[in-house]
Structure formats: structure tokens, C-alpha cells
Amino acid sequence: MRALHTSDWHLGRTFHGADLLAEQESVLGHLADVVAEERVDVVLVAGDIYDRAVPSAETVRVAARVFAKIRRAGAQLVLTAGNHDSAARLGVFAEFVPAGGLHLRTEIDLLAEPVLLDDEHGLVAIYGIPYLEPDPCRHAMGIEAKGHTGVLTEAMRRINADLAGRDARSIVLAHAFVTGGEGSDSERPITSGGVEQVGAAVFDGPDYVALGHLHGPQRLSDRLRYSGSPLAYSFSETSHRKAVWLVDLDADGLAEVRRRELPVPRPLATVTGSLADLLAGAAHADLEECYLSVTLTDRVRPIDAMRKLRERFRYAVHLDWVPEGGDPRGVLRYADAVRGRSDQQITEGFFSDCRGSEPNPAERILLDEALVAAGKAEDHGT
Numbered sequence: 324m325r326a327l328h329t330s331d332w333h334l335g336r337t338f339h340g341a342d343l344l345a346e347q348e349s350v351l352g353h354l355a356d357v358v359a360e361e362r363v364d365v366v367l368v369a370g371d372i373y374d375r376a377v378p379s380a381e382t383v384r385v386a387a388r389v390f391a392k393i394r395r396a397g398a399q400l401v402l403t404a405g406n407h408d409s410a411a412r413l414g415v416f417a418e419f420v421p422a423g424g425l426h427l428r429t430e431i432d433l434l435a436e437p438v439l440l441d442d443e444h445g446l447v448a449i450y451g452i453p454y455l456e457p458d459p460c461r462h463a464m465g466i467e468a469k470g471h472t473g474v475l476t477e478a479m480r481r482i483n484a485d486l487a488g489r490d491a492r493s494i495v496l497a498h499a500f501v502t503g504g505e506g507s508d509s510e511r512p513i514t515s516g517g518v519e520q521v522g523a524a525v526f527d528g529p530d531y532v533a534l535g536h537l538h539g540p541q542r543l544s545d546r547l548r549y550s551g552s553p554l555a556y557s558f559s560e561t562s563h564r565k566a567v568w569l570v571d572l573d574a575d576g577l578a579e580v581r582r583r584e585l586p587v588p589r590p591l592a593t594v595t596g597s598l599a600d601l602l603a604g605a606a607h608a609d610l611e612e613c614y615l616s617v618t619l620t621d622r623v624r625p626i627d628a629m630r631k632l633r634e635r636f637r638y639a640v641h642l643d644w645v646p647e648g649g650d651p652r653g654v655l656r657y658a659d660a661v662r663g664r665s666d667q668q669i670t671e672g673f674f675s676d677c678r679g680s681e682p683n684p685a686e687r688i689l690l691d692e693a694l695v696a697a698g699k700a701e702d703h704g705t
Contacts, residue, residue, distance in 0.1 A: 324442040325362060326494060327398065327583075328568040329354065330369035330535030331552035333407065335382035338556065338614060339640035344385055346588040350553045351389040353586055354567070358396040361569055361583070365440060366398045369535030369550070370405025370454055370498030372413065390425055399424040401438050404453035405498040405535055406511060428496070429453050431463050434478050435485040437493075444574040446491035450482045450529070454498040454536075472521045475499060483528040492572050493529040501526070504537045504549060507563075509556035523547055530576040533568075540566045546577055553585055558616045558641065561591045589614055589638065597647075598625045602635055616641040622648070666694050 334347055358366065372386060393400060402425070404410035414429030426438040428451025437448035455474040461467075466477050475497070486493050500506070502520045523543055526532045532547045538560060540551035550567050552560075569581045592613040594601065597620055601607060615636050619628060624644050632639045664672070670690050674682045682690060 324364050324440065324444075324447050324492075324572045326531075326533075326570040326572070327354065327357060327361070327363045327366045328369070328531075328533040328548065328550045328570055329366065329553065330498070330533070330550050331371045331405065331538055332368065332386075333371055333374040333552060333554075333556060334386055335378045336374035336556060341614065341638070341640055343554065344382065347554060348385045348389065349588055350565075350585055352392055354389070354553075355392040355396040357567065357569075357583055358393055358398045363396075363398045363569070364442070365449070366393055366400045367449070367494065367496055367533045367570075368400065368402045369496040369533045370403050371407045371535060371552075372402060372405070373408050375407065376409035376412065394424050399426065399438075399440065401426045401428065401449050401451060401496065403451040403496045403498060403535070404429040406454040406456075408454070410453050426451075431455070431460060431478075435481040437485070437489075437491075439491070442572075444492070444572075446489065447494065447572060448486060448489055448491040449494045450485075450496070452478045452482075452495060452497040452499075471499060471519065472525060475521050475525050479525055479528065486528065492576050494531045494533060494570070494572075495526065495529040496533045496535070497526065498535040500536055501534060501543060501547070503543050504534075505539055505541060507538045507557055508559040509538055509552075510536065530572060531570050531580075533570075539563050540568070540582070542580075545580065548580065554588070555591050558591055558593060561593065592616070593618070595620060595645075597621050598628055598631065602631065607636075611636055611638075613638060615639040616643075618643045618645055620645060620647040622646050667691070670694065 332347065332351060336343055354366065357363065373382060390400060404413050410429040414427045417427040417429065420427060434450065434452060437450045440447050440449065452475070455478065457470050457474050460474045461469060464474060464477050466473060468476065482495060500520045502522050526547060530546060534547065534549045537549045538552040538556060539549065541549045548568055551563065551565060553565055555561065555563055555565065565585045566582050567585065569583055571579045590613045592610050593616045594607060594610055595618040601617065615638055617632055617639055619625060619642065629639065629642050671682055
């Protein structure tokens, strides 16, 4: 049996205000091509199908089109809920959709109820562990153990107990932060109720564990992997090569795992320089179609910089200003930056930091008058 492991679609997410829905549909639609080319039997989606608990109507329609395209390509689908999803909303038709080849595992009560598929070697049992928020889930499970480790240990205990009574190879989907995984800026922390990370040993037992939550594709062991998100959702993922895992099971269990990279609808890039240098010449022509994060180094902060940048780089979405040779006090906490300085020095420093030059003589007179007036007002309690 061949499975395709993916996760963290985050349908409906924006990128610094840019709508990604069309790009998401394009990349996820490519999964159907992979299914057909690689003769995939089942697609595993390990949580965070949506970016919000209540996705927009168009976002749901995109999900439905992607599911249908994958199904027409010949694969069944098994989905779990992530911490961004509403498990109740995602799983509302769980009793009815298996007839169409879509299997939803979003409830605690279904942890030990596998999706059973077969091939020439017999049965494959696929279990789904949705994101388990520790405190409510431990009460629902009737256990004393706390934190993510507590609830996931109990989930795996139930799965391994069920598996022990079956003659089947096994796959588990889980949405969690496993120790050893490398995170990125676009992931929402899941620290509610205890320590965020869980040890890899929690997932001992199954032939393969398809993990979701971390957005970079990564291997923790041969049988324990993150597929990562299909698109980059932060500039911390600029170096990622987005991918899925193709997982082959033979008669003895896990036989092989192969990486299949995904297309990149629009690459990410970062660039640093003065506004004039970035706008002039052909030096940065290769960045004009990228989602771009710009750091300007002008000594004086340019006016209307983003509008000017977008005249050339229409996908510029993020802007920082770090003046070349700027005052290192800018990286300090405010209290540290002003300690030991007079009101006059602090005020003049504000001018220098914002405008790039010190106050002229006329401005100094106005500032002195303002400081005197402010002192008098403070003395009178007004």
C-alpha cells in the first residue's frame, strides 16, 4: 500500500495581507497529479486543514474541490483536526462521508477506531489523533496525567491496545510538537495545559506516524516524520523546500519512504539596501515576482517607502527600517536607552532617531520652552 503524507494546509491563510487561496488550491490540486503518477492508495492529512476554526464559504469550497480532485485521481483520504481547526465543524459529517472515500477522525471517542484498508498483503489500520488540548481532553479521557504528554500517551495506549487485537499493519496520524522537530515563525504555539513538546517514544508501536503541526518537512526517524505545510507561511521558511512523503508498506510493515517536492507558486525572498539602490537598475530584477521582505538602510526613514517599492516589486509585503550606522540604542529596552540622560537629551535623541539629524537652533528653542512648560505643569499637578 502506498500512502501520501501531507499536513498543515491552512486553507484561508493570508501572507502579510496577501490572499493565498488561489495558490493553495493550485499546489493542493497538484497532489492529485502525484496520486495519479505514483499510484497512491490513500492521502493522509495530519491536521490544520483550515487556518481558522470558522473558515469562509469560499475556503470550504476550495477544500471540497481539492478533496474531490484527489478522490477522482484514485486515492481515499484520511483527515485529522489540528489546533487551527474546529474539530466539531470539520467532523460534522464523519458518519456519512466514508462512503465517498473521505474518512474524518476528529473525536476522542474514535481514537482507537481505525480506518481499515486492504491490499494484497492484508489489512492496514489507519488511526487518527486530532489535536488534543490537554486539560479538557484529559478529563474527557478520565486520566490524571497532565499536559500534552499525558493525553497523547493515553491516546497511543488505546491505539496500541486495539492494534494488538488485529492482524494488520498500522499508520497513525497525529498533530503535535514532537521533541527534535524544528519549528518556524508561522506555527501557533500549543502550550495550553502544559509543556508543548512530547517525546518521540510516546508514538512507539505503529509502522508509520504521520505528524502535523511543524511547517518544515523533516525526519525524526524512518517511521516518524513531519510533511510540513505545502506553502511557506512566514519568511522564516524561505529556505524550505516544501514536500510530501510517499510511504510504502509491504507485508512486513514499513518498506520505504520517499520525498516528493511540491511546486512553488511564488517564491519568498529578502533584500536589504537603500530605497534608491533597490529601485534603480536591473540588479534585483529576479525579485520582482517574489513575495518580498525588505529591510531599508537609509539614514533617514523614507516617506511612503512601501508604495514606492511596490511600483517595482508588486509583491513586496513586509518592510523594516534599520538605518546604516544607526544608534545601537535602538535595540535596547526603552528604560535602558534613556537611563542617565536628561529630558533634553532624550528629546533631541528622538529627533535624531526619527529624522536622521539633530534639532536646528530654532527647534532647540521650541523644545526648551516645551520642556519648561511641561515641568511647570507637572509641578502644579496638571
